Amino acid sequence: MAAYAALVNVMHIIEQIQLHPSPPISLDEKQVQSLTETLTFLQDFLQVYPHDGSQEAYDFEGRIRDATRAAEDLIESHIVDRIHGGSTSSHGENSNDLYQDLWNVIKDMDFIKKEVVEIKAKKEIQDDKLPTQYSILPVGSSTTSSPASENIMVGLDDILIMDIVERLTGHPSKRLIIPIVGMGGIGKTTLARNIYAKPIIKESFDIYAWATISQDYNVREILLEILLSLNKDESRESLRGMSEEELGEKVYKTLFCRKYLIVMDDMWSIDVWDKLKRFFPDNNNGSRIMITTRLSSLSFDLIGSDGFSMKLLDDDKSWNLLCKNVFGEEGCPRELVEIGKKIAETCKGLPLSIAVIGGLLVKSEKTPQNWKYIAENLNPTVNLEDDARCLKIxxxxxxxxxxxxxxxxxxxGVYPEDMDIPVSLVVRLWVAEGFLKPISGKCLEEVAEDYLKHLIDRNLISVHRRGSSRKIKSCKIHDLFRDLCLREAQKEKFIYAPRVHSPSMLQSINTERCIVLTSSTWSHDEYTRQLLPFGLQLPSVVRSLIYNFKEGYLPSRTSRLLRVLEADCLVCFMKDIFQFVNLRSLALSYTSNLNTKFPSSMCLLWNLQTLVINKGSRNLAFALPEIWMMPHLRHVELRRFYFPNPPSVEKDKPVFVLRNLQTLLEVLNFKCGEDVVKRIPNIKKLKLFYERLDEGLRECKLNNLGRLHKLESLSCFFDLSDVPTLSYLVQNLTFPHSLRKLALSRTRLGWEEMSSNVGSLPLLQVLKVKKESCKGPEWKPVEGQFCSLRYLLIDNCDDLEYWTADNINFPSLEQLVLRDLNNLREIPLGIGDIPTLRSIGVYFCSYSAIISAKEIAYQQDEFGNMDLQVHAFQDEFGM
Structure with missing residues (x-):
């Protein structure tokens, strides 16, 4: 909702000006009070009487949006003028203009406020005569995860599943393509994932991979996804420089002579198969390629028949699925059965619609009166053709x-179709856009994570991947939901993300504030020929620009109020970027034309919150002294930079404490002095590299890390050949008790020393002991250590031969990963008795270690622990 977002954002702007130690402008206190009261009043109105989809609501909220944005434009324009030299005094002509103009805006908003008072009076009279529409739990209230959030398979045809499994695992031996066909939202991907995860599939194939294709496919990205799925040890970084042909050749060599299963999800065109098929060898050993598609014609093109066609659910299966989504195993109360079945019928047998309605019903009051209201507002005559059939629901x-x-x-809707969306990206963009309302006791990132969980709970967004600590790492949005986002966002003038290039696009852009331009909308030729001559003359009101092209170009200076800039590749110089002094979030990917020298004018970005520049290579490190003049910074992610000591305190000058700073990646030779620690009190994530010998290393005070009481994630990587310096640094390494994740590399600690320093951390859930982090042939952890540890990785510690452990040593362990331990004699058999353990991964370790892992798996099978999964590989052919 654009109106609500605008109201909250103006409140944010006012707050940021008031909290800044040296604000670019000053606001009159009476005006601030009057404006804040009106903004709060209108927010409360929209929360009680939210947009109901009627044209009247669109029109009225449009007026609130436009009036609020006028206030936003006025304040931010004066800030930019002031920073760029529009005025030399906070009491000069520029400030007088702001004072007068702001009163005019306040008068306009007060007029709308009076209308709202009248509307509220009318609605209160009407509401006395109507039932409560919905009873929604507010964010932050206590609620358990709903059954709707689970991957429920009720309603899928068991015979269909059996037929597909038989086709996958049976004869003939030649390579086969197996299409699963059905309309959007019918459950093709759910069915494919269910089959893909079955033990019989894992046992029948030597190797398997999953790739999402989508309508706007990219052959290189598909090959990359297949390789990463085939080999968990690969990383995007290691494959980044390979061409499409090189990636394809690597896929072919990996699959050659192996029995493989490749799933290609959401295929729209035979063209993508024509470009990929040469990389999938026919080994004449029963290899299979399973495809999901909406297009029956594509199945005919591939195999000459319909493939396995998924049908809509009948009324009984629809009701069973809805009941399972809403009530789980408890079953539906008798008084809701009749009306519930009517609601299920309205979904017309589409599992996606049932899941969405299930998420709605879980969060609403479970009374016949409320369910009747929902049933009456679902239009049973929705267009049954294509995806429009779901839009009403x-x-x-x-x-x-x-x-x-x-x-x-x-x-x-700003994210591309089928994108694996990092939660960290979602959170920082929501924060930067300014539409998150603060909650007492929580930082904005925590508020954003709560909001995301609520959207997941309602089945509007799905969890795609979890991290080692089980925290959600990435999510996905179904293309039908994304379509809804884009349609509604464009109606409300919230986001402009054209899906198809058209001549009218340039004219439409002129009035937009958040613009998303992608290569799926503009070909590179169209972009170069039509948009660049337009000079990237984006409107002066644009606030957010998100785009991905092989060569992106900076917008013109007319877009001076820009506050979010996300670009895959940008051809420009840093000094040109920092002309946009209103930026809150700046995130750029690597391009060779990007000059990484940060100008001193960087500190003019008075409200910068996020700075992310992924260079993709290790360039010469640089210092960033301007950081101490940017008090609103929250996240800094760069490739190797020096974090300098803060400037000495000068009389009559503000002292900047970076209270908002939560993330610092990747800091080179961090000195960690007392004056630094005091000025970053709320840091949560820190990644340190010590890889260049300089005289200042002996001044490092790593014992001060223990004073960072909010630190949750710490990575320390040492690459120093000077043994005395390394020893000095590591001996002073102290960890705060707040740590939840720790990664160490080349610290060369003794195993006992590591256990005593790390094992006592009460909240530690993830420990990654990487290359040469520990030395010595034997590790004997003692009882009472690592009590909260869920994930343990030991990688490339060649000294380790003997490891003695039992279930009392790691009582909460869920995942154990061992990699490149060539001398390890065996994995302690007692590890298998840990009740929480779910998986053991052993990769490129000694043969005896792999044998012991299989003994643990066999032992657990004997005792009925079927949940424990053991994965072991010794060489390129696996075992």
């Missing part, structure tokens, strides 16, 4: 969202 789910969740949901 999806729209209802959107309009049922609490008002504070609506901008978050709509914003998911």
């Amino acid at each position: 999806l729209s209802m789910s959107y309009f049922n969202l609490p008002v504070h969740l609506r901008p978050c949901f709509l914003y998911m």
Whole structure:
């Protein structure tokens, strides 16, 4: 909802000006009070009477949006003028203009406020005569995860599953393509994932991989995804420089002589198969390629028949699926059965629609009166052709969202179709856009994570990947939901993300504030020929620019109010970027034309919160002294930079404490002095590299790390040949008790020393002991250590031969990963008795270590622990 987002954002702007130690402008206190009262009043109105989808609501909220944006434009324009030299005094002509102009805006908003008072009076009279529409739990209230959030398979045809499994595992021996065909939202991907995860599939194939294709496919990215799926030891970094042909050749060599299964999810065109098929060898050993598609014609093109066609659910299966989503195993109360079945019928047998309605019903009051209201507002005559059949149901789910969740949901439309969306990216962009309302006791990132969980709970967004600590790492949005986001966002003038290039696009851009331009909309030729001559003359009101091209270009200076810039590749110089002094979030990927020297003018970015520049290579490190003049910074992610000591305190000059700073990656030779630690009190994530010998290393005070009481994730990587210096640094290494994740590399600690220093950390859940982190042939952890540890990685510690452990040593362990331990004699058999253990991975270790892993697996099978998964590989052919 654009109106609510604008109201909250102006509140943020006012707050940031007031909190800044040296604000670029000053605001009159009476004006701030009057404006804040009006903004709060209008927010409360929208929360109680949110947009219901009617044209009247669109029109009225459009007026609130436009009036609020006028205030936003006025304040931010004066800030930019002031920073660029528009005025030399906070009491000069520029400030007088701001004072007068702001009163005019306040008068306009007060007029709307009076209208709202009248509307509220009318609605309160009407609401006395109507039932409560929905009873939604507010964000932050206690709620258990709903059954709707699980991957429920109720309703899928068991016979269909058996037929597909038989086709995958049976004869003939020649390579086969197996298409699964059905409309969007019918459950093709769910069915394929269910089959893909079956033990019989894992046992029948030597190697398997999953790749998402989508409508706007990229052959190189598909090959990359297949390789990463085939070999868990590969990383995107290691494959980044390979061409499409080189990646394809690597796929071919990996699959050659092996029995493989490749799943290609959401294929739209025979063209992508024509470009990929040469990389999939026919080994005449029963290899299979399973494809999901909406297009029956594609199945005919591939195999000459319909393949396995998925049908809509009948009324009984629809009701069973809805019941399972809403009530789990408890079953539906008798008084809701009749009306519940009517609601299920309205979904027309589409599992996606049932899941969405299930998420809606879980969060609403479970009374016949409330369910009847929902049933009456679902239009049973929705167009049954193509994806439009779901839009009514999806729209209802959107309009049922609490008002504070609506901008978050709509914003998911900025991400490309089928993208594996990092949660960290979602969170920082929501924060930068300014539509998150603060909650007492929580930072904005925690608020964003709460909001995301609520959207997941309602099945509007799905969890795609979890990290080693089980925290959600990435999510996905179904293309039908994304379509809804883009349609509604464009109606509300919230996001402009054209899906098809058209001549009118340039004219439409002129009035937009958040613009998303992708290579799927503009070919590179169209972009170069049509948009660049337009000079990237984006409108002066644009606030967010998100685009991905092989060569992106900086917008013109007319877009001076820009506050979010996300670009895959940008051809420019740093000094040109920092002309946009209103930036809150700047994230750029690597390009050879990017000059990485940060100008001193960087500190003019008075409200910068996020600075992310992924260089993709190790260039010469640089210092970033301007960071101490940017108090609103929250996240800094760069490739190797020196974090300098803060400047000495000068009389009559503000002292900048970076209270908002939470992330610092990757800091080179961090001195960790007392004056630094005091000025970054709330740091949560820190990644340190010590790899260049300089005289200052002996001044490092790594014992001060223990004073960072909010630090949750720490990575320390040492690459120093000077043994005395390394020994000095490591001996002073102290860890705060707040740590939840720790990664060490080349620290060369003794095993006992590591256990005593690390094992006592009470909250530690993830420990990664990487290359040469520990030395010595034997590790004997003692009882009482590593009590909270869930994930343990030991990688490339060649000294380790004997490891003695039992279930009392790692009582909470869920995942154990061992890699490149050539001398390890065996994995302690007692590890298998840990009740929480779910997986053991042994890769490129000694033969005896792999044998012991299989003994643990066999032992657990004997005792009925079927949940424990053991994966072991010794060489390129696996075992």
